[in-house]
Amino acid sequence: MEVFEAVAQPKRREILRLLAGRELGATEVASRFAVTQPAISQHLKVLKRAGLINERREGTRRLLSLRPEGLLELNEFLAEIMPASLGALKRAAEKEESANRGAGAKRN
């Protein structure tokens, strides 16, 4: 259940969103927030312990990325409890959302 505790905190969800689809340095992650670096380090520690992010070193840089295996646990839990009809609704909503997003930049 550590995974769920990790994602229960809004800042930690924001960190996961920052890392979606890319690798970022720990300093870069902290620079996206107006809070102190130690506070962000603490959140990173929790995410790492929960297996949601990977860390590798490149020289003095700490590079962070999402850990798919950790995310799978969340996904499996949702898949298990989500009724099939809700799954269809989710897919339809996501399709609409991405269509809207695509149009969003053009709309005025």
Place this chain on the structure above:
Amino acid sequence: MPAPSETEQVFEYEIRIAASAETVFEHFTDPAKMVRWMGTEATLDPRPGGICRINPAGHAAMSGRFVEVERPRRLVFTWGWEIELLATPPQSTIVEVSLTPDGEGTVLRLAHRRLKPDAVRYHRAGWEHYLPRLALVAAGEDPGTDPWRDLPVVTKELGI
């Protein structure tokens, strides 16, 4: 000419700032600089689709996404409140900021679009409160602590 839509209105504001466009731009994209003029907290990931979340005075958070990021001339982000507030849910409105160099300074034009009629005056009051603070901060001056952090002050000024 068709009348403007009754369900969507635009608030526009223009202010000259004694700082470069690059400096002004950074005050919209660097959280540490943003909170000097607006926000008790901010999470900013300035790239299309990136997080743009600001809690202007510590009473309610605005949750948006960056749409266009063209350093240092243009910035577009969605704007809406996380709690039910001012008839403006997340993603429902859009803010466009354009920066034009003007001598030693920069002219900032801000347009807040798709506001519901009820929401216009609150957002006008907000931008008219915060953008002059930005002008001071970007020019290297200290605007002091935001008086709107005091809840009775902000509710009185907004009439809510």
